[in-house]
Amino acid sequence: MRRHELSDEEWEFVRPLLPASLRGRKRLDDRRVLNGIVGKFRSGTAWRDVPERYGPWQTLHPRFRRWALGGTFERMLRAAQAQADAAGDIEGLVSVDSTVVRAHQHAAGARKGGRSPCLGRSRGGLTSKIHLACDAFGRPLAFTLTGGNSNDCTQFTAVMEAIRVPRPGPGRPRVRPAHVLGDKGYSSRAIRTWLRRRGIGRTIPERADQVRNRLRRGSRGGRPPSFDKQLYTRRDIVERCFNRLKQWRGIATRYDKTAESYEAAVTLASLLMWA
Template sequence: MILCGGSWSVIRRHELSDAEWEFVRPLLPRSERGRKRLDDRTVLNGIVWKFRTGTAWRDVSERYGSWATLHTRFRRWARDGTFEQMLREAQVRADAAGEVDWLVSVDSTIVRAHQHAAGARKGGSETRSSRNGPTKSATGPGPALTCGGPEAFPV
């Protein structure tokens, strides 16, 4: 339990704190029509819990309501841009407070897979000695095994 705003509150692991809830509450869409729906904070806590724990929708705890309700609300908010709006607002506030460093680093490293790792056709461009299996190396120190002998690894 922590003292928050003059009252004691319990913050469960993987749930939104009061400060986080106050940040996102005005960004959530309001539903004025239809029947009374499950509290947005409970639903959002269920969605946050699902993604922070990596569990399946059907395994979300019942204290957050029906998993189908959580999934439906998640899809609706994702489709209408609610989550993107939350991200943009968080970035704007953090940038205004000087908490964002907009330096971007791009890695242009290319890693190529061996032809066999990419599902190449069998019997494609293999050499005759590599199809016969591992052979003893004639040049390396000791009895190291290579596929196809020393010609398979040009230096």
């Protein structure tokens, strides 16, 4: 096994989740292709510079795009989560946060007319932002991608509604965690109300301006929201999750022009974290 390639354990975990080829001529070995795709994003190299031992890049890139646009990586991630849930390996605690990713100049210039490339311009130039929810072990449950100038609280409900852990048998998927941890960026009345109506516990600190406004109004300001300091110390699991994702250089810096390709890379990295 070479550097950046899937271990035997990772391959045995991923192999049953890959789509089978039932028609046409025999295609290039899936493990060989997947090793090339993983190596490309882990090293941050260009498609044309992927080592030839993984096959021609004209084969790797079209298959990656076909799997990305067809939702293959998304289905594989859901299947991995379902396996963990069936084994009782998913707790009800969820941490939510976001991270900014610097976009390389090669990420600009996507063709117009399709989906938004999810790029935003800020002081640092072109950036994207990953809004993510992870479980108690720091494994990604769901994420959304926006421009880097998007506010965290605007994507909270979208991230939470993207959590869908399938059941191993009949029944609806798990979509509602027991408790959510978030930083001050998610301290808004709308978010607290959204969580309360769904019976989801929350540990989110108040911003300083919210505390001042509540105290200024006196009894009309209401009681302060409940806050468990001991439980909040576990919020760092989402930071560690981002740290593991950004060990992939093709994720720490965005080189992909299309949002679909970059999302597929994040999904693939998330899948291997469940392995």
